Amino acid sequence: MLFSNNLINHYSTRRKLISVFILVSLISVVRSRDLSCANAKYFTNPGKVAVDLLKSPVNGESLKICTSRLTCCSQEQEIQVHNVIRSSYDKHLKQTLYTLSSVLKSRAHRFDGFFKELLSTSKKSFHDMFKRTYGIIYEQNSFLFTDLFEELEKYFSKGNVDLIEVMDNFFSILYQKMFTVLNAQYTFDDK
Known part of the structure; x- marks a missing residue:
């Protein structure tokens, strides 16, 4: 059950990242006959953060995420998108590490109990056997x-x-x- 929840969260986060990538790609592609950004007013990352787009396309050569052609994405918007993606990734990573940490702590606790009982049983068994024998x-x-x-x-x-x-x-x-x-x-x- 825990594995399936992690898998669902992984695919959910992956789906969000893919949708961000597709949106940025769509924002970046401006047809030569449509030189306005009216078709892409706002990008909303599944109900979380709205990123305002430019009113008219600009050259994207200095941008890292958006393409180097004409784009409706500015450097500030790239930073916003990067921050949204980074925040989502960090949140998912922390949750995954917390889950893994909980599993490891639980198993370590059970092993400690098992090993302590094993030592105690061995000590008593050896004592009884040697006392009877010698x-x-x-x-x-x-x-x-x-x-x-x-x-x-x-x-x-x-x-x-x-x-x-x-x-x-x-x-x-x-x-x-x-x-x-x-x-x-x-x-x-x-x-």
Whole structure:
């Protein structure tokens, strides 16, 4: 539905721009036998801005939008037409960007919720599984996993955590603890 509304707005704006172009082209073309601007008194951009036209055609060589031949369009009218088109374009662009921004914010919010729940569920599941599997040995060293998940949550919420360093530290300490547990018959110092 949102896409179809944007498409309709896009075609509506496009239709307005095409009508402005056609009108400017028609205003610019003055037949050699009809050297008056009486046939094109006022241009109205779909009920928005009226642009007064000249009473008699002028040379349009210095104009950018109207043709370089005789035209009923002056530099001031070109500026008015440009401003109308620019305003319409800016309005349409802002609306499109606002819609896109709203969609992205909504999806980011849903992703944040999903990821936070995923972290929380993983933390609880790992804790329960390791507690059942390793019992007291895990409980004595559970701070490793608690610290890891705290760092992951910080990384997700603030982003100012070096994730590679966190994971390296976690596995380094984990391997030391596992080695110590698996080789309990030996005594180890801090070296």
